[in-house]
Amino acid sequence: MSKVNSPHTAKARVVIVGPGAMGCLLAALLSRAAALEVALLDYRPDRAKLLNEQGIIIESPAGADTVPVRCTAEPKQLETADLVIIFTKAYDTAAAAQHCASIVGSNTSVLTLQNGLGNYQVLQEYLPAEQILAGTTSSGATLLGVGRIRQAGIGRIILGSPTSNHALADSAVGLLRSAGLQTELTVDINAVLWRKVLINCAINPLTALTRRRNGELWESAPLRGLAAQVADEVYRVGQAVGINWGKFDPRREVEEVCRATATNQSSMLQDVLAGRRTEVEYITGSVAQAAEQHGLSAPLCQCLTALIEGLTEQHIQ
Numbered sequence: 001m002s003k004v005n006s007p008h009t010a011k012a013r014v015v016i017v018g019p020g021a022m023g024c025l026l027a028a029l030l031s032r033a034a035a036l037e038v039a040l041l042d043y044r045p046d047r048a049k050l051l052n053e054q055g056i057i058i059e060s061p062a063g064a065d066t067v068p069v070r071c072t073a074e075p076k077q078l079e080t081a082d083l084v085i086i087f088t089k090a091y092d093t094a095a096a097a098q099h100c101a102s103i104v105g106s107n108t109s110v111l112t113l114q115n116g117l118g119n120y121q122v123l124q125e126y127l128p129a130e131q132i133l134a135g136t137t138s139s140g141a142t143l144l145g146v147g148r149i150r151q152a153g154i155g156r157i158i159l160g161s162p163t164s165n166h167a168l169a170d171s172a173v174g175l176l177r178s179a180g181l182q183t184e185l186t187v188d189i190n191a192v193l194w195r196k197v198l199i200n201c202a203i204n205p206l207t208a209l210t211r212r213r214n215g216e217l218w219e220s221a222p223l224r225g226l227a228a229q230v231a232d233e234v235y236r237v238g239q240a241v242g243i244n245w246g247k248f249d250p251r252r253e254v255e256e257v258c259r260a261t262a263t264n265q266s267s268m269l270q271d272v273l274a275g276r277r278t279e280v281e282y283i284t285g286s287v288a289q290a291a292e293q294h295g296l297s298a299p300l301c302q303c304l305t306a307l308i309e310g311l312t313e314q315h316i317q
């Protein structure tokens, strides 16, 4: 059987694991870069076949653009990658690590850009810890169907190495920049992940419970007040954990993200509307757990976790 990507190419090989909204968006953006050879790795053969035939369709007010993409559910069809980007749901991280293990060589970087806390630690259990990178993206996308997305704005990627392998992180930054993606290196990845989880804690459960878009959340005075209190709570837990928040202003940051992604449905609202399991356990759930480990309580995070779990428990296996 022929390999999905060619062994004789000088192009850098990037494999994105997980064809959800963000995985498809990134695969489409990277596929446009001539210097990269991009493939999507799925676990469902039927979906991989469809994506391979159809490509990724990006809808925008200007029309629909189709970007051809190589996709397979069989990792043996792929060569060793230079960069593997994990974009599955947080609850699938362990399965994703095992699925992509055969394409991770001694020079491969494995970057998680997933939502939530705990993802890089799970990857470190299955793959060489010093090759794992973590990061956040402020881009947004809505999944409209298999491989069909609506782009909600291209933001910035910030990434770093949890094991202080800054040279590896720096070369991943260079690779993503070479594809035209605004990417920055951080030497304090835990602070960056907590900033993102604070925003997800304040926006995602409340938008999912009230079925509002991100902008509508901030327009509602009572919901804005509650989102601000959730942000303050996560900030306090982060302080106890030892996160260096620097000049980060929790309320202002949440407001800015709500405004910048005003028309976006949060990923948790999308999950609830599609009847999918949510990532709440890795968002407010992980903050409540961190609080407990440090002798604190995080009642708002606990309450939001329970409400979302109660709303969606019929979907949890």
Ligand code: PAF
Residues within 6 Å of the ligand: 115, 138, 140, 199, 200, 203, 204, 214, 257, 261, 264, 265, 266, 267, 268
């Ligand atoms: O999960 C999401 O939807 C996004 O991370 C964010 C930043 C809340 C924007 O919708």
